[in-house]
Amino acid sequence: MTTTTLKAEGLAKRYGGVQALNSVDFECNSGEVVALMGDNGAGKSTLIRILCGATKPDSGQIVIDGSVRVINRPQDAVENGISVVYQDLALVGSMDVARNVFLGHELRKFGFVRISKMREEAKVLLDQLKIKISSTKLQVESLSGGQRQCIAIARAVRLGSDFVLLDEPTAALGPEQQANVLRIVTELRDSGKGIVIISHNIDHVLAVSDRIVVMRAGQVAGIRNTKETTRQEIVSMIVGDQSFVKHNLQNQSTELKGE
Amino acid sequence: MSGKAKRLDKHESRIGRILRAEEFGVVVAIVGVVIVAMSLTPNFAVGTNINTILQQISYVAICAAGMSLVVICGEIDLSIGSIYGLGAVMYTWLSVKMDWPILPSIVVTLLLGVFLGWLNGYVSVRLNIPSFVVTLAGLGALRGATLLISGGVPIYAKESKTFSGLVGGSFLGISAQVYWMIALCTIVGVVLAKSKFGSDLYAIGGNKVAAQNAGINVAKVKIQSFMLSSFLATWAGIMLVGWLGSSNPLTGQGQELLIVGAIAVGGASLFGGSGTILGATLGAIVGGLITNVLVLVGVNGNWTFVANGLLILAAVVINTLVAQKRKTLRT
Ligand SMILES: Nc1ncnc2c1ncn2[C@@H]1O[C@H](COP(=O)(O)OP(=O)(O)O)[C@@H](O)[C@H]1O
Ligand SMILES: [Mg+2]
Numbered sequence: 001m002t003t004t005t006l007k008a009e010g011l012a013k014r015y016g017g018v019q020a021l022n023s024v025d026f027e028c029n030s031g032e033v034v035a036l037m038g039d040n041g042a043g044k045s046t047l048i049r050i051l052c053g054a055t056k057p058d059s060g061q062i063v064i065d066g067s068v069r070v071i072n073r074p075q076d077a078v079e080n081g082i083s084v085v086y087q088d089l090a091l092v093g094s095m096d097v098a099r100n101v102f103l104g105h106e107l108r109k110f111g112f113v114r115i116s117k118m119r120e121e122a123k124v125l126l127d128q129l130k131i132k133i134s135s136t137k138l139q140v141e142s143l144s145g146g147q148r149q150c151i152a153i154a155r156a157v158r159l160g161s162d163f164v165l166l167d168e169p170t171a172a173l174g175p176e177q178q179a180n181v182l183r184i185v186t187e188l189r190d191s192g193k194g195i196v197i198i199s200h201n202i203d204h205v206l207a208v209s210d211r212i213v214v215m216r217a218g219q220v221a222g223i224r225n226t227k228e229t230t231r232q233e234i235v236s237m238i239v240g241d242q243s244f245v246k247h248n249l250q251n252q253s254t255e256l257k258g259e
Numbered sequence: 260m261s262g263k264a265k266r267l268d269k270h271e272s273r274i275g276r277i278l279r280a281e282e283f284g285v286v287v288a289i290v291g292v293v294i295v296a297m298s299l300t301p302n303f304a305v306g307t308n309i310n311t312i313l314q315q316i317s318y319v320a321i322c323a324a325g326m327s328l329v330v331i332c333g334e335i336d337l338s339i340g341s342i343y344g345l346g347a348v349m350y351t352w353l354s355v356k357m358d359w360p361i362l363p364s365i366v367v368t369l370l371l372g373v374f375l376g377w378l379n380g381y382v383s384v385r386l387n388i389p390s391f392v393v394t395l396a397g398l399g400a401l402r403g404a405t406l407l408i409s410g411g412v413p414i415y416a417k418e419s420k421t422f423s424g425l426v427g428g429s430f431l432g433i434s435a436q437v438y439w440m441i442a443l444c445t446i447v448g449v450v451l452a453k454s455k456f457g458s459d460l461y462a463i464g465g466n467k468v469a470a471q472n473a474g475i476n477v478a479k480v481k482i483q484s485f486m487l488s489s490f491l492a493t494w495a496g497i498m499l500v501g502w503l504g505s506s507n508p509l510t511g512q513g514q515e516l517l518i519v520g521a522i523a524v525g526g527a528s529l530f531g532g533s534g535t536i537l538g539a540t541l542g543a544i545v546g547g548l549i550t551n552v553l554v555l556v557g558v559n560g561n562w563t564f565v566a567n568g569l570l571i572l573a574a575v576v577i578n579t580l581v582a583q584k585r586k587t588l589r590t
Contacts, residue, residue, distance in 0.1 A: 054472070075474045089472055092465035094532045103462055104473030112453045 004030040004065055006051070006082065006163050006194060011060035013046055020046040021057070022218040030162055030194040033185060035205040035226075037198075037238055038215035044198045047215070048165045051196070052084035053077035081162035083155075085169055090152040093141030097133055098122040100140050101155050125154050129184050146177025153184055163194040170204060182208050202231055214238055281526035281533060284577060285541040288524060292548045300555040308551070310433055316547035317436035318343070318495045319514065323521040323539040324447040325491030328484040330522050331451070333464040333531030334390040336379060336485060338397030339492050340514030344507075345405045346372055346496025351414040351506040361419055369493050375401070376489025380482030390485075398515065409508040416500050427502030439498060440540070443491065448536035460484060464531025513564070520546055520567050523574040528582065546570065 008026040012019070021043045028034045036044045049055035051062065053071040061068050062080075069080045077083070091100045098115065099106075101122040107114045122136045131150040133143065140148060149169050156164045166185070170178040178201075185208050189195050199205050205212060206226060214221045214237040222237045296303040322339055329336050336342075346368055354364035379397055383390035416423075428435045451457035459480045462470040471477050500506045519529070525542030527534025549570065550563045 073474075074472055078474065084472075086469075086472060089466075089468045092462045092469050092532070094465040095461060099458065099462075103469065104459075104475050106455055106458055108455060111455070113455055113458050115453075 004081075004162050004194065005063075007063040008047070008051060009061050009063060011047065011050055011057045013043075013050065013055065013057050019218050021050070023060070024215075024218070024220055026051075026213065026220070028163060028194045028196050031189060031192050032210040033189045033195040033197060033208050035197050035199060035209035035212045036215060037200070037202075037205060037212060037234065038221070039238060041217075042215040043218040044215055045167055046218075048084065048167050048196065048198065051077070051163075052082055052165055054084070078159055078161065081160075082165065083159045083161035083163070084165040084167070085149070085152045085156050086167060090155065091140045091148055094139060096137050096139055097126075097143075097151060098136040100151055101125065101136075101158060103155065105159065122154075125158055126150075129154055129157065129187065131180075131184070144177065146173045146180060149173065149177070149181055150184065153181070153188075157188065157193075161193070163196065164188060166195065166197045168198050168200070170199060170201060178204065202234060205234075206231065216240055281535050282538045282541060283526075284574075284581070285525050285538055285545060288545045289541060289548065292545060292552065296548065296552045296555070299552065303552070303555060310437065312547045312551050313437045313440070313544070314434040315550075316543045317434075317440035318499055319517045319521055319546065320440045320540045320543035321443050321495045321498075322488075322492045322514065323518045323525075323543050324444045324536050325488035326518050327522055327525075327527060327534050327536055327539045328447070328451065328460055329390075329481075329488045330519075330527055330529060331464045331531060331534045332460040332481050332484050333467065334380075334383060334481055334484070335394065335519070335529070336376075336397075336488055337391060337394040337515050338375075338379060338401055339394075339488065339518055340511040340516075341398050341401035341405065342372055342375055342489050342511075343492040343496040343499075343514055344509070344511035345375075345401050345408075346493035347500045347506040347510045348405045348409045348414065348496075348508055349493075350497045350500055351416050352408050354417045355414055361417060361422055365497055368497060369490060372489045372493025373486050376486035377482060379489070380485030383485075384478045384481045402512070406508045409506065411508055413505045413507045415505045416503075419501075423501045423504070425501070426498040436498065436502065443494075444536050444540045447487075447491070451536055456480065456483065461532060464528075464533070466532075516567060516571070517543075517546055520571040520574070523571050523578065526578065528578060529575060542574075 006028045008024060011021050011024045011026070013021040024043070024047060026047060036047065038044050046055060050057045053074045053076050056072060062071050063069065064080055071077050071080060092103065095103070098119040102118045107118050107121070119136045126133055126136070129150065131147070131154060133147055140151065143151070153164070153166070153169070169181050173181065182204055185195055185197060197209070209226045212224050212226055212229065212234060214223070214234065216238070221240070224233065302308065322343060326336055326339055349371060350364055350368040353359045353367060354361055375397070379390065379394050382388060383393045424435070426435055426439065430438065451460065459470065459475050462473065462475060463477050463480060467477060496510065499510065521542035522534060522539045523529055523542070524545050525534065525538025525540070527538060546567060549566050553562050553566060554560070
């Protein structure tokens with residue numbers, strides 16, 4: 001299998017007075033899981049949103065296999081083989097499982113949506129990913145958070161993307177459901193996809209990732225191969241060194257007062 | 260699972276499906292009103308009366324089919340009654356006052372309707388102003404325009420046996436309007452249930468952000484729904500002229516309430532994401548039945564407004580309660 005590489009070079013994004021991203025370089029290869037870690041507000045979600053075309057960077061570029069790609073809209077990202085699984089912004093609760101798996105990319109014949117064909121294919125896809133849902137006719141709002149997350153992932157998989165980005169896919173899930181999501185992440189990696197996953201759970205990250213990118217205050221604070229690092233090292237990278245922690249705490253308390 | 264259990268399961272799911280169908284409530288309402296009507300007035304169930312009711316509500320039903328698209332994607336068009344009235348008056352103005360032939364008058368009137376739908380949609384969606392505000396302004400402005408164009412008086416339609424036969428005649432004892440209603444509601448129903456456009460409408464009304472993230476062009480689809488809705492209302496107005504033989508500048512006044520009522524009674528959420536054309540059509544029939552019963556019983560005609568207002572309120576309350584109940588049952 002040939003390796004594809006998704007690269008971000010010199011990304012910067014400013015929101016009013018906040019420098020959400022400050023010349024960030026990032027890389028993910030197909031067949032690997034890259035974990036993005038960092039404190040709240042570190043810029044992780046902003047980075048993902050830029051990669052999937054939901055946010056435009058002020059500067060910097062996205063490069064896939066050495067060529068610069070113009071990604072201004074979510075559609076552009078999908079066309080370049082990048083899809084994203086949002087926390088809870090991916091599914092329509094009032095529609096059924098099959099329609100959600102195919103949302104925005106419905107199967108059609110003579111202009112008609114092929115609902116039974118979509119149900120069949122959705123069933124096959126869910127079985128492949130070992131996602132247990134009794135029927136693809138169920139309305140999504142009747143499912144558990146874990147099942148919903150899995151459907152959102154299934155949809156990203158169906159788009160046939162080389163890269164799947166997940167923003168905190170295990171947050172707000174029970175332990176069993178978390179394990180299920182992580183299992184799917186590893187399976188996707190083994191099938192050759194590149195995965196970028198944001199998580200605050202160091203156990204999860206150590207379990208599934210190949211590389212850990214730690215972000216702090218809009219910059220990359222460090223990159224480690226998962227096999228060659230320790231929990232302590234990652235945690236200290238997330239919070240910064242002692243003087244940095246103190247400085248940061250002061251900042252946070254003034255920020256809180258300001259709000 | 261044993262054979263018997265499986266059968267039971269299947270049986271139950273069929274009943275469940277009927278109970279859960281969005282049209283269930285409106286069917287119950289129709290049955291209820293019919294029972295009350297038959298006990299109050301013995302001549303209610305006579306065939307001609309049913310045809311008359313369907314003929315009368317056909318205009319509301321056609322408008323409701325169109326506006327269902329707008330409501331399902333989470334918007335509303337309160338100017339619909341004024342557009343219907345403008346359609347009627349514009350058509351007679353062009354064909355009579357301007358002395359245009361009938362066909363071009365119809366086409367130009369329809370184009371005007373589509374343009375007004377686009378304008379409603381564009382201002383609401385692109386400029387991000389709630390559609391109920393934009394179309395409330397439209398309700399007033401377009402009624403004013405209609406009064407100005409007509410000079411405030413009825414205009415007699417140009418005679419055409421063909422046209423009035425097509426939209427106001429009858430075939431096999433059933434009025435032409437009933438055929439038009441069935442045909443147009445079926446087409447819109449199929450488009451909504453089976454096309455990509457219909458699918459997008461449900462997705463947008465259900466979760467706009469998710470629809471956007473899935474690459475659906477939310478603004479475009481919404482504006483198209485306004486245009487289609489307006490097109491159908493304009494056509495309904497033209498049809499009305501073909502039947503009555505004249506246009507009246509007050510045609511369609513208050514009709515937006517009947518249309519919203521039909522949609523709500525039909526089981527749609529006025530917050531978007533759900534609803535069917537069959538439901539809206541049946542909802543229009545409920546409204547028509549109630550009006551008819553009140554007339555047959557001989558109460559003051561103004562009670563129909565009270566009845567319709569209460570009907571909308573009841574429908575919205577019931578829809579909301581049912582939706583909440585469903586949610587708690589599921590989780
Ligand atoms: N849409 C936005 N508008 C204004 N500020 C934003 C927006 N998105 C992110 N930010 C700011 O950018 C910084 C980084 O946010 P984010 O990327 O969401 O961090 P993380 O996902 O690492 O918690 C934060 O300070 C946040 O407040
Ligand atoms: Mg975040």
